[in-house]
Amino acid sequence: MQWKSTNSLFAKIFAAFWLLIALLISALILLPQLDSRQLQPIKTAGSELILYQSSKLTSLLDKNPLLGSRSILRLLANNNDSDQHTEVFLTDTTGHLINATAPRKIRQFMLDSQSPQKPLQKINTYKTYYGPRLLVHNQHEYLIYISTPNQKKSLELVEWLLDNPLLLIFTGILVTMPICAFFAWHLTLPLRQLRIISTKVARGELDIPFPEIKNSDEFTMLAKSMQLMVRSLKNMLNNQQRLLSDISHELRSPLTRLTLAVAITKKHTGDTKELQRIELEAERMEQMIAEMLNLSQIQLHQAKKEDLALDDFLEDLFLDAQFEANEYSKTFSYPTLSKVSINIYPELAYRAIENIIRNAIKYAKQQISVKIHITPHTITLTISNDGPLIPEKELDNIFRPFYRLNESRERETGGAGLGLSIAENAIFKHGGKIWADNLGNQVSMHLQFPRFN
Ligand SMILES: Nc1ncnc2c1ncn2[C@@H]1O[C@H](COP(=O)(O)OP(=O)(O)OP(=O)(O)O)[C@@H](O)[C@H]1O
Numbered sequence: 023m024q025w026k027s028t029n030s031l032f033a034k035i036f037a038a039f040w041l042l043i044a045l046l047i048s049a050l051i052l053l054p055q056l057d058s059r060q061l062q063p064i065k066t067a068g069s070e071l072i073l074y075q076s077s078k079l080t081s082l083l084d085k086n087p088l089l090g091s092r093s094i095l096r097l098l099a100n101n102n103d104s105d106q107h108t109e110v111f112l113t114d115t116t117g118h119l120i121n122a123t124a125p126r127k128i129r130q131f132m133l134d135s136q137s138p139q140k141p142l143q144k145i146n147t148y149k150t151y152y153g154p155r156l157l158v159h160n161q162h163e164y165l166i167y168i169s170t171p172n173q174k175k176s177l178e179l180v181e182w183l184l185d186n187p188l189l190l191i192f193t194g195i196l197v198t199m200p201i202c203a204f205f206a207w208h209l210t211l212p213l214r215q216l217r218i219i220s221t222k223v224a225r226g227e228l229d230i231p232f233p234e235i236k237n238s239d240e241f242t243m244l245a246k247s248m249q250l251m252v253r254s255l256k257n258m259l260n261n262q263q264r265l266l267s268d269i270s271h272e273l274r275s276p277l278t279r280l281t282l283a284v285a286i287t288k289k290h291t292g293d294t295k296e297l298q299r300i301e302l303e304a305e306r307m308e309q310m311i312a313e314m315l316n317l318s319q320i321q322l323h324q325a326k327k328e329d330l331a332l333d334d335f336l337e338d339l340f341l342d343a344q345f346e347a348n349e350y351s352k353t354f355s356y357p358t359l360s361k362v363s364i365n366i367y368p369e370l371a372y373r374a375i376e377n378i379i380r381n382a383i384k385y386a387k388q389q390i391s392v393k394i395h396i397t398p399h400t401i402t403l404t405i406s407n408d409g410p411l412i413p414e415k416e417l418d419n420i421f422r423p424f425y426r427l428n429e430s431r432e433r434e435t436g437g438a439g440l441g442l443s444i445a446e447n448a449i450f451k452h453g454g455k456i457w458a459d460n461l462g463n464q465v466s467m468h469l470q471f472p473r474f475n
Pocket residue numbers: 313377381382385386407409410411412420421425426427428432436437438439440441442443465
């Protein structure tokens with residue numbers, strides 16, 4: 023775990039969760055307090071209102087000093103001329119209501135607010151209540167409460183939200199979503215960069231430059247170890263390919279000497295069955311070495327990809343194939359080629375397709391056909407031929423180097439068993455796919471190229 027930097031992934035995730043939870047708790051505590059409809063200390067306007075009513079009542083009482091509580095109320099009712107909407111309620115100091123009736127809500131308010139030292143106010147849907155205020159008359163103490171219609175017509179946003187929990191949830195989602203989305207996007211940015219790189223590495227692009235990941239310690243470390251991994255992978259591959267290519271080269275000289283010795287022996291002793299056999303095997307070894315060199319060249323291939331029109335690229339290849347098939351009295355058919363462009367290593371793609379076509383011609387009984395399927399991102403060539411099918415369990419094996427289905431039969435037809443391996447390597451270099459299947463009574467080889475880089 024990396025504690026050193028506040029920029030580390032650990033610190034960021036920790037801070038984000040902690041902040042979010044702290045915000046939620048604060049919102050839960052603060053929101054109801056923002057609701058002005060809560061029971062709260064009386065504001066100036068309310069104090070003035072209750073003061074006005076109480077002094078009005080006091081001046082009335084001063085004129086009629088001997089009135090009892092019931093009469094006070096009657097007096098009050100008769101004098102409610104200008105401010106008919108303001109209602110006055112009286113209780114004695116024990117909280118006993120003096121008015122004949124009072125709505126349930128103000129009775130509740132009277133229970134909640136009983137101290138004239140700390141008068142409160144409460145806003146309800148239509149009315150606002152204030153009180154109490156102490157009134158002394160005729161040696162009796164009264165508590166005075168008033169109820170006025172609400173001044174504000176509409177509710178404040180907070181109150182409106184508190185009254186509609188669904189809307190409150192929706193607003194919460196709306197506010198937090200972009201923040202969380204940005205945070206998640208920001209955190210995963212280096213991961214996405216690394217994913218792009220690892221896809222390219224998987225395609226064999228080992229020379230790819232690594233982006234500088236500055237804002238996260240963990241990802242920077244991951245990027246560094248990936249870089250190390252790619253470097254050692256490159257070294258290993260280079261060593262292996264160099265070995266393959268060196269062996270092939272080294273094998274060539276003794277082989278040439280062997281062929282020469284056979285030719286000299288033939289001259290001295292005449293041609294024999296054994297010498298013919300040695301010659302044939304030497305030829306095969308020669309061919310194998312050539313193909314092995316081919317394979318190592320593909321793996322070490324460093325050229326750049328090019329954008330080519332499909333018809334320019336394939337037309338000649340298919341015409342040659344048609345010619346070759348005719349030589350063996352077989353038919354090779356292909357569809358009209360379109361002008362769509364494809365991003366490839368021309369030499370590698372050419373070799374891949376050529377190897378597949380050569381197999382198809384070799385193993386076909388009569389017919390070879392090509393189909394091309396184009397999607398916005400891929401171009402798939404399907405080369406099918408009649409002839410012996412490939413057993414299902416061998417469909418993957420045939421791509422292994424030196425793998426041949428029928429060792430003894432194919433020994434006679436020649437072939438090192440490297441053709442499909444060469445094609446597979448070339449397609450992988452493009453980031454494409456190659457696979458075989460038996461469709462109907464045909465063997466089909468599918469070569470899928472990505473269209474763009
Ligand atoms: N179109 C096909 N129909 C039937 N079998 C096939 C077809 N293509 C390949 N195979 C089988 O897969 C094996 C491997 O093919 P691959 O091209 O690698 O080797 P090869 O053709 O024998 O030799 P090379 O291509 O090196 O000259 C072949 O030996 C053959 O048995």
